[in-house]
Amino acid sequence: MISSSFLNFLYLTLQTNRTRHLSIFIIGSLIVFILSSSLFIVSSLKYESKKVVEAMSDFTITKLNHRGYLHTSQIDELSQKYGLSAISSRVQERYFTTPQGYSFLIIGVDFFEEQGSKEFSDISKRGDFKKFLMGENMLIGQGVNDYLSKNHYDKYFNFKTPSGALKKINIFDTLAQNSSIVSNDMVIIPLSLAQEIFGMQEDELSSIGFNVPNDAEWDNVKLELYESFYDIDVVSKKEIQNMYDEIFNFKSGLFIMLFMILLFTYMVLLYTKYSSILSNEKREIGILRAIGWSINDVLKLKFSEMSFVVISSYLIGVLSAYIFVYIFNAPLLSSLFLGSSNLNLSIIFTPIIDMLSLMMIFLLFVVPFLVAVIIPTWRVASTNPKEALS
Amino acid sequence: MIKVEKVSKCYGEFYALKDISFEIEQGECVILSGVSGSGKSTLLSLIGAFDKPTSGFIEVDGDIISKFPDFHASTYRLQKIGFVFQDFNLISSFSVKENILSATIPLNQSKKETNKRIEEAMNLANISHKAFQNSSSLSGGEKQRCAIARALVNNPDILLFDEPTASLDAKSVESFIKMLETFHHMGKSIILATHDVRLLDLKIKTKVIRLQDGEIIA
Numbered sequence: 303m304i305s306s307s308f309l310n311f312l313y314l315t316l317q318t319n320r321t322r323h324l325s326i327f328i329i330g331s332l333i334v335f336i337l338s339s340s341l342f343i344v345s346s347l348k349y350e351s352k353k354v355v356e357a358m359s360d361f362t363i364t365k366l367n368h369r370g371y372l373h374t375s376q377i378d379e380l381s382q383k384y385g386l387s388a389i390s391s392r393v394q395e396r397y398f399t400t401p402q403g404y405s406f407l408i409i410g411v412d413f414f415e416e417q418g419s420k421e422f423s424d425i426s427k428r429g430d431f432k433k434f435l436m437g438e439n440m441l442i443g444q445g446v447n448d449y450l451s452k453n454h455y456d457k458y459f460n461f462k463t464p465s466g467a468l469k470k471i472n473i474f475d476t477l478a479q480n481s482s483i484v485s486n487d488m489v490i491i492p493l494s495l496a497q498e499i500f501g502m503q504e505d506e507l508s509s510i511g512f513n514v515p516n517d518a519e520w521d522n523v524k525l526e527l528y529e530s531f532y533d534i535d536v537v538s539k540k541e542i543q544n545m546y547d548e549i550f551n552f553k554s555g556l557f558i559m560l561f562m563i564l565l566f567t568y569m570v571l572l573y574t575k576y577s578s579i580l581s582n583e584k585r586e587i588g589i590l591r592a593i594g595w596s597i598n599d600v601l602k603l604k605f606s607e608m609s610f611v612v613i614s615s616y617l618i619g620v621l622s623a624y625i626f627v628y629i630f631n632a633p634l635l636s637s638l639f640l641g642s643s644n645l646n647l648s649i650i651f652t653p654i655i656d657m658l659s660l661m662m663i664f665l666l667f668v669v670p671f672l673v674a675v676i677i678p679t680w681r682v683a684s685t686n687p688k689e690a691l692s
Numbered sequence: 693m694i695k696v697e698k699v700s701k702c703y704g705e706f707y708a709l710k711d712i713s714f715e716i717e718q719g720e721c722v723i724l725s726g727v728s729g730s731g732k733s734t735l736l737s738l739i740g741a742f743d744k745p746t747s748g749f750i751e752v753d754g755d756i757i758s759k760f761p762d763f764h765a766s767t768y769r770l771q772k773i774g775f776v777f778q779d780f781n782l783i784s785s786f787s788v789k790e791n792i793l794s795a796t797i798p799l800n801q802s803k804k805e806t807n808k809r810i811e812e813a814m815n816l817a818n819i820s821h822k823a824f825q826n827s828s829s830l831s832g833g834e835k836q837r838c839a840i841a842r843a844l845v846n847n848p849d850i851l852l853f854d855e856p857t858a859s860l861d862a863k864s865v866e867s868f869i870k871m872l873e874t875f876h877h878m879g880k881s882i883i884l885a886t887h888d889v890r891l892l893d894l895k896i897k898t899k900v901i902r903l904q905d906g907e908i909i910a
Contacts, residue, residue: 305800311793318785589781592742593795593842594770596763603797684762688742691781 304606312606322578323607327615329571333564334619334667335626340560341659342627343639344550346651347483351546354484358539359390359511361523366533371506376531380512383526385519389512393496397461397489399449406446406489410496410508438495439474445486447476464501471495479650483640486649550639568667572674587682588690600683601676608675612668620660628653693717694739694850694881699748699758701734701906708734709906711748718849721872721882721896726903732885733778733854735903739883740775740852741765752850770798774843778855780835784828788819788838791827795842809845817841817871833864840871851875853884857891865890872896 316323363380365372380389393410413435434441440459442450450459450473460468477485497504514523524536587600595603626632628651636649682690694716701709709731716722724732737743738750741757750758757768769775782791792813796806814820819837822830827838836856843851857865869891875882876896884891892900902910 306803307793307801307806308797310803311797314786314790314793586783589783590794591766592769592775592777592781594766594773594846595798596766598763599766599798686743688737691777 308603308606312603312610315603315607316610319607323611326571326575327611327618329567330612330615330667330671331619331622333568334616334663335623336564337561337663337667338620338623338660339627339632339635340639341656341663342623342654343632343636343651345654345656345659346627347550347639347649348547349652349654350481350483351550352543354481355539355543355546358542359388360513360520360539361511361527362392362537362539362542363510363512363527363531364394364508364535364537366535371502371508372510372534374505374507377507377510379530380510383523383530385514385516385523386512387515389510391493391507392509392511393493393500393502394508395496395500397499404449405487406442407487408489408491408496408499410491410493412493434474435492437474438469438471439491440471440495441475441477441488441490442473443477443485443488444479444482446489447473461499463499469495469499480652482649565666568670572670575671575674583679584682584690587679588687591683591687592691597680597683601679604675604679605672608672609668612671616664616667620663624653627651693751693753694883695751696735696739697749697751699735699738699745699750701731701738701743702746707906709738709745712906712908713748714901714908716881716883716899718881719876719879721876721894721898722884723891723898723900724883724885724903725887725892725900727887729905730903731906732887732903734906736852736854736883736885739850740773741768766798770795771846772848772850774840774846774848774851776836776839776843776851776853776856778858780839782827782835782838782842785826787824787826788830788834788841789814789823791838792842792845795845799846809847810841813841813845816844816874818867832859833861833867836860836864836868844875848880850881850883853882853886855886855888856884857886857888869894 363372363376374391377389377391380386391412393408395408396405397408398405450456456473458470458472460470463469471491477488477490491499494504496502497506514520520538520540524538527534527536590600590603591597626635631649631651636651640649696712696714699709699712700707712731712735724735726732734743738745738758739752741760745758748758749756752768752772755768757765760768783794786794789810792810793806796809799806801809811820814823817837817840819834819841822834822838827835830838836859856868860868865888872882872884872894873896892898900910901908
C-alpha cells in the first residue's frame with residue numbers, strides 16, 4: 303500500500319535529484335524514440351507490401367529471364383489445367399523517358415478479367431473502372447505523378463512508341479500514397495494500350511497471372527508448369543512477399559547496427575547510474591536505514607523513483623516516435639529504410655502498432671535499467687547502516 | 693527496560709567491548725563516559741540495533757533486540773529508538789522539515805498525522821522557524837536540533853545521543869541540556885555517549901557508566 307506521505311517523499315526525491323533524472327529521462331526517451339521509429343517504419347512498410355502482394359495473383363508466369371514475350375495461346379493451355387483459376391494476362395515492362403533516363407513500370411491489365419480489376423481497385427483512390435475504361439486513361443503512382451507534374455504533364459503524357467509515334471494517355475487518378483512502396487513508379491493502363499506503347503503484337507504478353515485455390519497444390523502446380531513450358535519462370539506471391547520481407551529485413555540491419563550503438567550508450571548510462579548509487583547515494587541510503595527504513599522500504603523508494611523516470615521516458619519515446627512516423631512521415635529516418643529510388647519516393651506510413659515489438663523494447667529498456675538500480679541499492683541497503691554511513 | 697547482559701564486541705582480535713552488563717529503567721538518564729576508543733559509541737550502536745554483539749545479548753522491553761533479523765531491527769529503530777549521531781547525518785539536499793519527514797515514511801501514516809507529528813517534533817527541538825531552510829546551510833546547533841526533531845518525530849521511548857556536544861558552542865550546549873531535561877520529564881529513557889564533563893553535572897538524576905578499553909570501570 304502506497305501512502306500519500308510516501309508519494310510526497312517520492313516527489314521530493316525526484317525533485318532533489320532532478321538533474322540526474324532529467325538526463326536519464328532525455329537519453330532514455332531518445333533511445334526509445336529511435337528504436338520505436340524504426341520499428342513503426344518497418345511495420346508499416348511490411349504491412350503495405352503484404353497488402354499489395356495479397357491482392358496479386360497466386361502465381362505469375364514470365365518468359366525465362368524475360369527474353370521475349372509469352373503468347374495468348376498459353377492462357378488457353380493454362381485454362382485446361384485442373385485447379386487453376388482467375389487466369390489473367392498482363393504486360394509489365396519498363397518505359398524509359400529521355401533524356402533524363404527516369405523510368406516508369408508500365409503495367410497493362412485486362413480489366414475485364416476479374417483478377418485485374420480486384421488487384422488495382424485496392425490501391426486506386428477512386429476505383430471507378432467503368433469511367434476509367436471509357437477513354438485512354440492511366441492510373442499513376444505518386445512518384446510518377448510528381449515527375450509528370452514537374453514536367454508540366456498535369457493531365458496527360460505522350461508515350462513514345464518504338465515506331466516513333468506519340469501515344470497520348472490521360473491521367474485518370476493517382477494510386478494511394480500509402481501503397482507507394484510498391485506503386486511509386488507504376489503506370490497502370492489497359493492491356494491493349496500497353497501493347498501499343500511497347501510495340502507488342504495483340505497476342506503477346508509479358509506475364510500471365512493465375513490462382514491456385516488449393517494451397518497444398520502450389521508446389522505441384524509449379525513443377526507441372528516447369529515441365530509443360532520449358533522456357534518460363536513461375537513466381538508465387540509468397541516468394542514476392544519473401545523478397546519484400548528480405549529487403550526490409552536487410553534494411554533493418556541498419557536498424558540493428560543503430561540498436562547496438564544505442565545499447566552501448568545505454569550500458570554506459572546504466573554503469574553511471576550504478577556507480578552513482580554506490581558513491582553518492584550510499585550515504586543517503588545509510589541515513590534512511592539508520593532512522594528505521596527497512597531494506598524493502600529503501601528498495602520500494604528507489605524502484606518507484608526509477609520506474610517513474612524510466613517508464614515515463616519509454617512512454618514519451620514511443621509517443622513521439624508515433625507522431626514522428628505517422629504524422630510527420632519520418633523525415634530523414636525514412637530514407638534509411640526506403641533507400642535510393644528511380645523516382646522521388648514519398649510515402650504516407652499507415653499506422654501499425656506491433657505490440658510484441660513494443661513489449662520487446664519495453665523489456666530491453668526498462669527491465670535492465672530497473673535491475674541496474676535495484677541490485678546496487680539492495681547491496682548498499684543490506685550492509686550495516688553504520689558502514690554505509692562511513 | 694534495557695538490559696545489557698555480558699555483551700562483548702570484537703573486530704578480529706580487537707575487543708571493543710568486554711563482558712559489559714548493566715540495566716536501564718524506563719525514564720532513566722544514563723551517561724556513558726570515557727575517552728575516545730573506550731567503547732561508548734560501539735555500545736550505543738549495539739543498543740540502537742545497528743550492529744550485533746559478538747557474545748551476550750541486549751534486551752529491550754522483553755525483546756532480545758541483539759538477535760533481531762534485519763526487518764525487526766529496522767522496525768525497532770523506527771518505533772523505539774531516536775538516534776542523534778555525532779555528525780547528525782542529515783540529508784544535505786533536504787530542508788529541515790523534509791529531513792524530519794524522512795523518518796516518518798515507513799510508518800505509512802496519513803499526511804495530516806505526519807504533519808502534526810513533524811510540527812510537534814520541531815516545536816520540542818525548537819527548530820520550527822527553520823522548517824524550510826536547507827539543512828546544509830544550518831549552524832552546528834541548528835543541525836543538532838534538526839537531528840533531535842527527526843529522532844523525536846516517531847515518539848520513541850529511548851533517545852540515544854552520540855557525542856552530542858562535540859561540535860556545539862557553549863550557548864548551544866546550554867540549550868541542549870535544557871532540552872534533555874524536557875525529554876527526561878516526558879519519561880524518555882536517555883543514553884548519552886560523551887566525554888564532555890559539562891554533561892556530568894545535569895540537574896536531572898543521571899547514572900554514569902564509565903568505560904575504559906571496552907570495560908566498565910565504574
